[in-house]
Amino acid sequence: MKRSLKQIADALGARLIGPDQAEVSGVASIESASSTDLAFVEDEKHLAAALQSRAGAIIAGEFAASAAGARALLITDHPKLVFARAAQMLRRNSAADSAQARIHPSAVVHPSAKLASAVRVEARAVIDETVEIGQSTRIGSGCAIGAGVKIGRECEIYPNVTIYPGTSVGDRVMVHAGAVLGSDGFGYVRDRKTGHYQKFPQVGRLVIEDDVEIGANATVDRGALDETRIRRGAKIDNLVHIGHNCQIGEDVVIAAQTGLSGSITIENGAVLGGQVGIGEHATIGEGVMLGGQGGVLPNKVLRGKGQAFWGTPAQPLREYLKQLATLARLAKKD
Numbered sequence: 001m002k003r004s005l006k007q008i009a010d011a012l013g014a015r016l017i018g019p020d021q022a023e024v025s026g027v028a029s030i031e032s033a034s035s036t037d038l039a040f041v042e043d044e045k046h047l048a049a050a051l052q053s054r055a056g057a058i059i060a061g062e063f064a065a066s067a068a069g070a071r072a073l074l075i076t077d078h079p080k081l082v083f084a085r086a087a088q089m090l091r092r093n094s095a096a097d098s099a100q101a102r103i104h105p106s107a108v109v110h111p112s113a114k115l116a117s118a119v120r121v122e123a124r125a126v127i128d129e130t131v132e133i134g135q136s137t138r139i140g141s142g143c144a145i146g147a148g149v150k151i152g153r154e155c156e157i158y159p160n161v162t163i164y165p166g167t168s169v170g171d172r173v174m175v176h177a178g179a180v181l182g183s184d185g186f187g188y189v190r191d192r193k194t195g196h197y198q199k200f201p202q203v204g205r206l207v208i209e210d211d212v213e214i215g216a217n218a219t220v221d222r223g224a225l226d227e228t229r230i231r232r233g234a235k236i237d238n239l240v241h242i243g244h245n246c247q248i249g250e251d252v253v254i255a256a257q258t259g260l261s262g263s264i265t266i267e268n269g270a271v272l273g274g275q276v277g278i279g280e281h282a283t284i285g286e287g288v289m290l291g292g293q294g295g296v297l298p299n300k301v302l303r304g305k306g307q308a309f310w311g312t313p314a315q316p317l318r319e320y321l322k323q324l325a326t327l328a329r330l331a332k333k334d
Contacts, residue, residue, distance in 0.1 A: 002036065003090060005057050009074050011089060012082050017065065018072030024056045027087040038074075038090075040083035059083045092154065104141075116153065134171065146182070152210065164222060170210035176238070178217040182206040185221040185228075185244025185262055200224060202244065209233075215240060215256070224262070231268075243280075255292070269305075277312075290314060 006020035028037040030046070033055035040059040041050045047067065050058045057072040058064070059079045067073065076082045103109055104123045113131040121127060122141040131145050134153030139145065143157055146165035151157070156174045163169070164182030175181065184202035191198060204223025208230045214220065215238035222228055223245045230236070230248045237256040242248065246260050249268035258272050261280035266272070269287045276290050279298030284290060287305030295312030296302060302309055308317040 005072055005074065008038075008086050008089065012074075012076070012085050014059065014074040014076040014082055016072070016074055018057070022056060022072050024090070026090060027083060028055070030055065038083065038086055040079045042079050059086065107139075122159070128165070140177070158216075164206070167206045167208070167222070169208045170212065170232070172211050173208055174213045176214065176216040176218075179214050180219045181208070181214070182222045183219060185224050187224050187244060187262065204228070204244065206230075212236070218242075221246075221262075237274075249286070261298070291317070 002023035002025040004020065005016055005022050005024065009016040024038050025036045028034065028039060030039045030050050030053045033039040033053050035054055035056045037055055038057050038059060039050055039053060039055035041047050042061065044063040047060065047064055050060070051067060051071050057074060059074045059076060059082050061077060061079055062075060064073055065075055074082065101118055103121045106123045107121045107125045109121060109127040110129040110131065112129045113127045115133045116135040118136040119133050120138040122139060124141055125139045125143040127139070127145045128147040130148050132150045133139070134151060134155070136153055137151055137155040137157070139157050140159035140161065142160040144162045146163055148166045149163050151169040152171035152173065154172045155169060158175060158177040160178050161175050162180045167182035182205070187200035187202060188197040189200050202222060202224050204226045206220060206222045206228045209232040211233045212230050214236045217238055218236055218240045220228060220230065220242045221244040226245060228242065228244055228246050231250045233251040234248050236254045239257045240254050241259045243260050243262040243264070245263040247265045249266055249270065251268060252266050252270050254272045255274040257274055258276040260278050263281045264278050265283045267284060267286040270284045271289045273290060273292035273294065275293045278296040279300070281299045282296045283301045284296070285301065285303035285305070288302050289308040290302070291308060291310035294310055294314040296314050302314060309315060310317050311320040
């Protein structure tokens with residue numbers, strides 16, 4: 001479904017230069033854009049190429065305002081951000097316009113489950129008892145949604161996702177294929193006499209707040225006795241593991257193959273690179289950046305908003321680089 005440039009500009013706070021009734025239906029790169037696509041440029045050196053493209057409209061900074069008349073322009077101080085929001089707006093509007101409540105004949109939906117309007121349940125999905133699913137959410141093929149799960153509105157649950165009983169998922173959450181949410185944590189008590197392991201109760205729950213995205217084949221464990229919580233806007237990449245009782249703050253970004261032990265706190269706005277490993281009961285402070293393959297020892301606390309840490313054990317980037325330089329000099333002496 002197409003949207004007028006005026007609708008998009010008004011919704012996203014951009015200044016429109018050009019015909020306000022012109023319409024677009026998608027987004028694309030400058031190279032591949034068609035007459036119904038939005039494209040964007042972040043700096044003036046790429047403006048000429050954008051103006052020569054087939055794009056129906058271009059999102060650009062103030063530097064493009066003088067090009068008025070050559071092409072429909074949406075002027076903003078953050079073109080890439082507005083482009084991303086426009087893409088989301090077009091996608092959601094398209095889904096809302098075309099959505100119809102539909103349950104595939106091969107899906108199994110328990111009679112006690114409550115499905116709001118425009119919910120779609122695809123082939124071979126299983127919805128267990130007392131599940132609640134909000135408006136315009138889609139459950140992909142082969143998904144298993146356990147008893148008592150609550151899923152908000154406008155969520156996208158891709159194929160073969162498993163959500164364990166009692167898990168709560170907010171609005172506009174995206175969960176990619178193969179993810180497992182709410183599974184038991186890895187908790188055992190060792191019998192000192194026999195050496196055998198006894199499973200510790202894993203009876204807590206998992207809460208995922210609004211606007212979270214969870215990547216393919218990621219796993220998030222429920223709390224042992226309390227809860228694991230993923231707060232609003234967190235973005236979790238493919239193949240990430242989050243252990244029981246972890247608390248993930250708002251707008252946290254966690255890159256692929258990162259592993260978090262139990263009872264870890266990641267505060268708001270922290271960024272974890274790929275293949276990071278963090279020991280139990282550690283805390284990563286607000287706004288901390290932890291570089292790829294960084295390692296944090298159990299109970300360690302890293303603080304310093306905007307500060308980068310690297311290495312194993314993780315330390316401030318400047319110290320880490322000094323140590324690498326010293327090692328390089330010692331190696332040359334040998």
